[in-house]
Structures are given as C-alpha cells and as structure tokens.
Amino acid sequence: MQEFDRKAHWQNVYEHKEVTEVSWFQAKSALSLELIANSHLEPSAPIIDVGGGASVLVDQLLDQGYTNLTVLDISGAALAKSAKRLGEKAGAVNWLESDVTAFSPDSQVALWHDRAVFHFLTDAAERQRYVGALKKTLRLGGHLIIAAFAIGGPEKCSGLPIVQYDAAKLIAELGPEFRLLEERIEEHITPAQRVQKFAYFRFERIVENEIY
Template identity: 50%
Template sequence: MTINRQQHWENVYRAKQEGETSWFQPSPDLSLKLIEATGINHGDAIIDVGSGTSRLVDCLLTNGYNNISLLDISSTAIQATKKRLGEASDSINWLISDVTEFSLDHPIKLWHDRAVFHFLTNEDDRIAYIHQLKQYLPAEGHLMIAAFSPEGPKQCSGLDIVQYDTHRIQQTLGQEFKLRESVCEIHLTPAGGEQHFNYFRFLRIN
C-alpha cells in the first residue's frame, strides 16, 4: 500500500503535542556538537530537512547561526515552530515540501537530517533524495544524517524504516561523500523507551 507521506505527517502533528512525539528532544545536543565540529561560519547556509518541531533551530539561533532554512512536509509542524519562535521566525527560510522535491535558490554549506532518510524505504525515493543533496550541497559541504541503527527500531510512527550502519550509509550515498565521524546515541523517548541511532557526519569531496 502506498502511503501519502504528507497526509501521514499532517495527521501526526495534528494529533500530538511537541513533547508527545517519540523523537522529541528538549535539546539536540549531539546534533549541535557535530555541527560545531564542522567549523562552519555563523553566516553559512544550513538546512534542516524534516525539521518538524525540533528545537535545533532555537539552539542554532542562540549560538549565532543566521542563515537557516527549515524544510518539512507538514505545514502543521512548520506553523507550530513559527509560533514558538515568534519574531525570530522572520529570519528563517521556511520550506513546506517533500525532501525529494523541494527547491532552493542558493547552495547549502551544511545539510542536517535527523531521521528523514531512514523513512525512504523505496529506492527511487532514496535516489531522488541524493539527487537533491548533490544539487544543493557542493564540494566541501557538510552532511549530517541520523538514522536508526541495526540495533534500533524497524518502524517509527507506524511506518517501516531502513536501518543504517557506516557501511550501508556509505554504500548508499556513494564515494562523493567522505565519512568524517560516526557516533552512536541511545535516544530516550518521552514514554521511556530506548531508540538506537547512528549519527553520520560526511564531507562532500567532489
């Protein structure tokens, strides 16, 4: 059965408050640590794909980053984040789109994805994602992807996912991306469950 991704995520964000979702983080500490490790400048372009209602944007703004695009398929999630940010939302570039289809008018220095890529179980969708990635992230750009590890769940939010270790993610992305760092994280859900993630930091080399 084909899932309408947009409708699925609209339903999720309409049904649950921010802190009720299994992926909620009061502070995305590991993402912030890996972003800082890239050494990018505060004015460099960052995109958070599948931003949802993540607090990453709040932390990036607080830390001085000022060229941020947020992409999510759910307009409900985008509106909730805009409301939370208040006047600061005016400084953000907002994109409501599927990650495989969005368009930007500028290149990106850092692409951040916490738990979008692992939902792409169809090879054509993965190919489309990587096409978008290569279109907007030039050589010397930084890529961060967090996905469920082989020790993690096989489903999330009622959807199947693809688990990734370093070999599988490198094989999927191709040799244009050089793995700089891989970190395991056990995420504790608001309900007290454990989810095993792998965070991968890449540099695009050509």
C-alpha cells in the first residue's frame, strides 16, 4: 500500500481551494483569541501557531499588538496565502514550512497554539514526535492551546481520519508536564453550514524537560 503523503495532501488543498471554503475556515478566531488573552502574555512574547495554515489568527494577533509571531505549516502554499493577505505586515511574521512532527526550534516560545492539527495524528509514534517537538519549543511556564474535534464531533477532517479528544485523553498524550487550566467546547459552523464540535484546551507547562 502506498504511504500517505501528508505534505502533498495539504499542498493540494491550499492550491485548489479558496481559504474561505475549507470546512475549518473562521472569519475570526474568537475562542483562540480569548484563550490567548487569558494567558496574559507580554506583547513581545514569542507565539507559534502550529499548522496555522491560512488562518487569520496571525492577522488578529498583529492587530492586537503582538510582535513576535511564528506560523508553522507543512504547506508552503498555505503560508503563501497568509503572507499575501497580510501584504507588508507579512514581513513582521516568521513563516516556517515544516512538518511539526519533525520540527526542532531555534528558540523557545511562550505560547503554542494548535487548532485542528494534533487531531490528525492517528499514529502513536507521530503523536510522540509532536509532543517531543512541543516540549523542546514551549518554555517552562509557557501556555499550550490545543483545539481538536471533541468526542461526538466529526470523525474526519479534510477527508482524513482524526482522533477525537476530551481532557483525559489529551492529558494522557501530553503527560504530567502540562497542567490543564481551561477547557471549552465550540460549535464551529462550517462554510457549508454544518456544525462541528470542537474542544479547546489551555495548559501551562509546569515541569522542565531536561533530556532531549
């Protein structure tokens, strides 16, 4: 059987679909912004949006005065769409074309945001690599926001199988170095007017990971 080419899948999505017609499109990242505000960061705090795609979260964070923003995505086409939308402001953002499961940071961040990316990792070894990258990247006392399809939500996203999460299941993946601070449910309305049940989690990194 041919191995799934994740990068090709996402490049194809962003090269052939309008960003406003993909099921995960949001005109405003309201709940993400609320949870980021609840993290009480300095405007200069480093923030990474993992699998940020063509999301407008980065635009809204720039508008709110955050100055140290990175958007990472496996699809260069997605990042190019965001950069084009931002125009001159794109120069203020660090764009990283990378698979998060193979990501190794140059420096640490104060906040890691992931909406609808971790849930694609159906293989335990991939999830371990993601958590390894997260632990290398997020500093002690930093905040982690993960949004995934909730239990009872959709079973696929972008035609791919996903894993649904509740707090207990996510905590089991992340391990004891993360303390859950907030959990929220969002009924996301897709451009096709379907309801998708998302669960959002905000954690604090509480234990230094000494061995990488």
